[in-house]
Amino acid sequence: MSSIMTPQKVLQNFQRCANWEDKYLYLIELGDRFCLLPVNEQTNDHKIRGCQSSVWITLTQNNNLIRLAANSDAAIVKGLLALMIIAYDQQSRQHIATFNIDAWFEQLQLTQHLTPTRAIGIATIIKQVQLISRE
Template sequence: MNAIATPNADQAQQDIVDEFAFFGDWTERYQYLIDLGKQLPEFPEDLKIEDYRVHGCQSMVWLVPSGNADKLHFQATSDSAIVSGLIALVLRVYSDRSARDIIATEPRFIEAIGLAKHLSPTRSNGLAAMLAKIKAYAAAALRA
């Protein structure tokens, strides 16, 4: 049995909800988001091109897909510490999943941890743009 099984998208979202429940206030939760963002893998400078840029974000965000409809992997980065943390959460839920799973998975964790109420409108728009781009990449992989 594989001891390091990757949780499915629903379990990944529940893990995120459970982690955020440990923190008493939003100052601590923002710090946790920033810490998560610092743990993102190194992002190659040569991928910071217009083709991979997510528009609708106030900060600069790049999102690069790889793989196929059976398993899509995403690399992403941002020039904003909090947005990098949001990327870390989104990648936990959506990266390394099948295109069908990605399209079927609603980002319930955003509401469940209270992010929806605590993000500025521009960050909320950026998060929505990132999720839309991930789902667009998944839809394209299914058509390929």
């Protein structure tokens, strides 16, 4: 069995969580596991504007696949970034353009459990990633 994390596996794991406290703990665990942007790349050039937390994202292309790396100083935001990495990292521009991350977040029931500020922030980050991946 593959150990690669997929949106479907995240959904299955979320559904196994007993309550939202468990889901938040799982999100934090994903953030620690997937948000590995080195400190030397956490620069103003990679910082996302308009977020309450500090958020850094890098996108590079390798063999027509987008490499997404990210980090944040906030645990829940790191978890949300990890979800984006799971959805977008090592994927084609076409996949990033067509993957309905909003629908996936709905399936995870994330949208109603995020503060309005955090929901707006993550939507902003997703739009920026999609925009950058089209360049």
